[in-house]
Amino acid sequence: MTEPRHESMPISTPAQASESPPVSFTPDAADKKRPVQPQQTPGEPPLAALSIRGLAKRFGEKIAVDGVSLEVPAGSFYGMVGPNGAGKTTTLSMATGLLRPDFGTALVHGVDVWAQPLAAKKLMGVLPDGVRLFDRLTGEQLVTYSGLLRGMDRDVVATRVSELLAALDLEADAGSLVVDYSAGMTKKIALASALIHAPRLLVLDEPFESVDPVSAANIRGILESYVASGGTVIVSSHVMDLVQRMCSHVAVVAGGRVLAAGSVDEVRNGSTLEERFVQLVGGGHRTEGLEWLRTF
Numbered sequence: 001m002t003e004p005r006h007e008s009m010p011i012s013t014p015a016q017a018s019e020s021p022p023v024s025f026t027p028d029a030a031d032k033k034r035p036v037q038p039q040q041t042p043g044e045p046p047l048a049a050l051s052i053r054g055l056a057k058r059f060g061e062k063i064a065v066d067g068v069s070l071e072v073p074a075g076s077f078y079g080m081v082g083p084n085g086a087g088k089t090t091t092l093s094m095a096t097g098l099l100r101p102d103f104g105t106a107l108v109h110g111v112d113v114w115a116q117p118l119a120a121k122k123l124m125g126v127l128p129d130g131v132r133l134f135d136r137l138t139g140e141q142l143v144t145y146s147g148l149l150r151g152m153d154r155d156v157v158a159t160r161v162s163e164l165l166a167a168l169d170l171e172a173d174a175g176s177l178v179v180d181y182s183a184g185m186t187k188k189i190a191l192a193s194a195l196i197h198a199p200r201l202l203v204l205d206e207p208f209e210s211v212d213p214v215s216a217a218n219i220r221g222i223l224e225s226y227v228a229s230g231g232t233v234i235v236s237s238h239v240m241d242l243v244q245r246m247c248s249h250v251a252v253v254a255g256g257r258v259l260a261a262g263s264v265d266e267v268r269n270g271s272t273l274e275e276r277f278v279q280l281v282g283g284g285h286r287t288e289g290l291e292w293l294r295t296f
């Protein structure tokens, strides 16, 4: 029997004291009163927003993640790219406390995700891939519930919910059940749930998948201003052009290992990211054996 892909819902972090009133999706507004702050010695380099050290996961005979280590600098827009089955979702699930690693650790702003899960999850907003939402709630109820679970003041939640629904073009469907949403609408409502508490770190697994171009541009705008305000975003994506344009840093993952990581310019090294990706990952066009497809 394969083990469940995730161990808990993404928004299960228990509530803490309510946030301060100013409505903002930037990370600093919600941070000021946070009791959990990373320990940093003066003079030392800033703590990474996410530090992944030797994460590994095996499913039966399959080694999905084979000792992945990554440093995601605070304030970066970090892309994770890799072919299908590379281990991106498994790595991000372990790094965000959704899937227990066999080996390795993950620290969010210096807080160990598995040793101090509540403290670490307060610092994060997560858009997981393939995790079921409470889809018998309406979109508005789901995002409200996410905010209240985090202990936020009801009025602050109400204001943020309406701003998020407007920003993500979901106002007209706010009263519809999430189970009736399209794939792209579901992605957007899950993103709103991840943003509601203005976390310091956003981990978004394929946030643009199924999302229409106008909504994708809106989401990009929200994320870019979030990063400009000091937040950190990690996105996994298959769209190299988007990652090259949007991200400051990138990691190329294949076969459960990191093949290259650093600033986008370092990794692409004069080529386009797509060309570099194909060089690193290998492959190419294989059409042998498909002759029958041209015989209709």
Ligand SMILES: Nc1ncnc2c1ncn2[C@@H]1O[C@H](COP(=O)(O)OP(=O)(O)OP(=O)(O)O)[C@@H](O)[C@H]1O
Pocket (backbone or CB within 6 Å): 002, 003, 004, 005, 059, 062, 063, 064, 082, 083, 084, 085, 086, 087, 088, 089, 090, 091
């Ligand atoms: N619960 C599970 N049980 C068994 N195998 C799993 C499970 N979850 C992932 N795997 C396997 O682990 C490997 C990595 O999967 P993962 O979903 O992390 O890849 P990915 O890089 O996110 O892929 P994609 O780009 O297609 O979403 C794959 O071979 C997958 O089949």
